[in-house]
Amino acid sequence: MAEAAAGIEEPVRAPVTAASAGGILTLTLSSPPANALSIAVMRALKGALDRARDDAGVRVIVLRSSEKVFSAGHDLKELTAHRGDADRGRGFFETTMQLCAELMQAVVRHPKPVIAEVDGVATAAGCQLVASCDLAVASETARFATPGVNIGLFCSTPMVALSRNVARKHAMEMLLTGEMIDAETAHGMGLVNRVVPRDALNQTVAKLAQTIASKSSLTVKIGKEAFYAQAEMGLSQAYDYAARVMVENMLARDAEEGIGAFIEKRSPEWKDA
Template sequence: MAQTAQARPDTQAPPALVRAACSGGVLTLALSNPPANALSIAMMKALKGALDRARGDDDVKVVVLAHEGKVFCAGHDLKEMTAHRADPDWGRAFFTETMALCSEVMQTIVRHPKPVIAAVGGVATAAGCQLVASCDLAVAAHGARFATPGVNIGLFCSTPMVALSRNVSRKHAMEMLLTGEMIDAETALSFGLVNRAVPPEALNRTVSELAQTIASKSPLTLKTGKEAFYAQAEMGLAEAYDYAARVMVENMMARDAEEGIDAFIEKRKPEWKGE
């Protein structure tokens, strides 16, 4: 992702996550562990750390998850995992740690108070596809491809299945999981895995415009809405309406809601306080 402000190294994270720059309320985190941008233990810890810091940063309104190189993310680091076959337990403890950390990262994205947008300019497979599906929004360049190919190597993509099945139809999810075949950006758009598919030269601009549009909204409203969206999705219809009604009442009591309504009536731009 090109930046409007000079990118600064994230000195608190391992080299796997080297770009972290905030401009106009939009924080861009770029995965950089070429050639595959694999989700090694170091990469996942770096990503989670950056997301955790963004949670409490009032300057950050939206997070963009981008990548360096031709691959967005190829999933788990299979070489790292295979090396632990030599452990006394044949790798069980390390595999357990890897899957637990991966699940924690994905849930950190979903539970994050700031909207997270994936900017996908290359291949996203297995846990990399899971990463895209876990983001609130995703924009893909023409030429980007997606797959959950674990079935091809005797390892069903069970954890990617969680995010995938919550974002695309069951038939589409099962097709991806059972065949392991790649789908292109246009197919991913039709499946509902991404929001937009654009020419490669338009990816940065499209993501920036989308992020800036969202960043211009009340941060309190964004936090309230994102949390409510995922909470109600797990409820039955009646429970969801009861919950959403309570959220709506509390939202109406907020200073930003009062300001927003007043600004609408008075035909002026609102001044958000985040409260």
Template sequence: MGEAALAGEHAVKPLVSASSAEGLLTLTMANPPANALSIAMMEALKGALERARDDAGVRVIVLRSGEKLFSAGHDLKELTAHRKDTDRGRAFFEKTMELCAGLMQTIVRHPKPVIAEVDGVATAAGCQLVASCDLAVASDVSRFATPGVNIGLFCSTPMVALSRNVSRKHAMEMLLTGEMMDAETARSFGLLNRVVARDALGETVKGMAKLVASKSSLTVKIGKEAFYHQAEMNLSEAYDYTVRVMVENMLARDAEEGIGAFIEKRAPEWQDK
């Protein structure tokens, strides 16, 4: 994908910059001061993700921030400005929430793994963004919250991603109290995979991304899709579905190569098919 600048239609400056190397696509958000998920920011992110979908040079995507905050969530000033509309903002609120829901589902349904690299505060829809990613690594100074309840706007859409990552009791604690939590607490809740020192964050994420990128991209695609699909099924349905997935996977060239390489004690040569 090379170096590129990606912006929403109404952005004066690029809101998302993209750089790629070694099969890793890094998307860096830049919407100071709070890295708010405005309409333009969400359109830019969604567009960048969609362009990466069929890019064979992209095997793993890293989502990070170039600001002091990862993301403070929706742009409340943008939302409030539309209260002056004749419908009191209903149409714009619907557009914002639907676009956000679409962005989160784009991440979950993306054929490439998406890793959140968090250095700073992630709140509300920003926390939802972290929860929607397949993996998440944060610096030890990062903090997380779903504080909508504090301003009379319950974090109902962030709740979808949150409740699919952490236990119900932990999710409700975050949603009902709105309190900020440190990175280690977020990790213990299940929101994060790892917490590392700030100066080790970039290299830790890169190492994780390169490890995932070294696998067969076809196998990873099959596995990611199956993981989220079976999670919504009951036990017997999930086993019926994953049996079919395993059989089809076994018939793939990369499975034949990978198993053969394991038996022969050699490195596999992936063809991603």
């Protein structure tokens, strides 16, 4: 504080920080106190995801937060500030929602698995971000909500991710009531994979990430892409598509190596090809 008073500026905190080790890239939302998904935060997160796409050193991505709030969703103060624009904010609102849609799809379409490590509250677009991740592990103190209805703004975009993760009636209950649910309820709905004690959260996510990172990255990439693609198809089309994927996968060197290693009772040596 003394330095600030003397006119020395404190360093600007990056809205998203990145750390990589052992093939695992950890992206931390670092925009206190609410880790709101402002334009700056969304651009920083999407930029980090884009850079990781072609980084062979990244095999798994973990998304977490540095605060007690995982993410409270869109920055309502930032949005409100543009109501004074000539178009009453329409242009800025459109930019925000488009960027959010691009960010969520960047998570789903990313060739690397993305795991949400959720400690604290994840609401509105923050809940949407959790639902968009491939896997999610929550602490016992985590809570979730799509509370837009409480402020006259239905959580229409969070609805897209939420309704693709939980049963329709569960999704509608969250969307229509805006009520907070605890981690165990979220687990029962299928919004998160596991609920663990807070002091075991980081270790649990690290172990899960390490397990996935030990697989062939080519195989994981093929599987993730196919999972989301077939989910949008009819049954017959999905089987036809999945069969073609399996054939191409069988021709990959890692499939040849993995099957050979299994038959020979040895550990496979992945080439990611």
